Amino acid sequence: MTFDAFEVNKPLDQLQSKDQYTTVLRVRLCKTEEVADGEVRKVETAGLVLAVYHVGSEFFVTDDACTHGPGSLSEGFLECDVIECNFHQGRFNVRTGAVVLPPCTIPIKTYKTIVEEGAVQIEL
Numbered sequence: 001m002t003f004d005a006f007e008v009n010k011p012l013d014q015l016q017s018k019d020q021y022t023t024v025l026r027v028r029l030c031k032t033e034e035v036a037d038g039e040v041r042k043v044e045t046a047g048l049v050l051a052v053y054h055v056g057s058e059f060f061v062t063d064d065a066c067t068h069g070p071g072s073l074s075e076g077f078l079e080c081d082v083i084e085c086n087f088h089q090g091r092f093n094v095r096t097g098a099v100v101l102p103p104c105t106i107p108i109k110t111y112k113t114i115v116e117e118g119a120v121q122i123e124l
């Protein structure tokens with residue numbers, strides 16, 4: 001499998017010690033213009049199935065699969081920074097992954113998201 005990824009050096013001021021590994025893997029997910037403000041888009045890459053959210057001037061990325069069941073969050077309804085699963089209407093905060101409304105009880109995984117050169121990227 002191939003995907004659009006590259007290594008970047010982590011700035012020294014973000015390291016906790018000199019011995020910490022200084023390179024992280026970044027994966028390009030899509031162009032910013034491919035996700036309209038207030039929308040969510042599914043992206044499959046690097047063995048991951050992700051949901052990319054555009055909230056105002058910010059982008060966020062989470063796993064696409066709802067932690068409660070078979071729901072796909074990219075098929076849900078985004079209101080500000082909260083995504084409602086289309087299956088049982090559970091809700092998550094896309095910034096933190098926290099559960100906002102049951103029946104979900106397990107937070108959704110979030111990814112460090114970077115917007116650079118017009119592309120939405122995550123660090124792994």
Ligand code: FES
Nearest residue numbers: 066069071085090
């Ligand atoms: S599958 Fe998402 S709320 Fe149940």
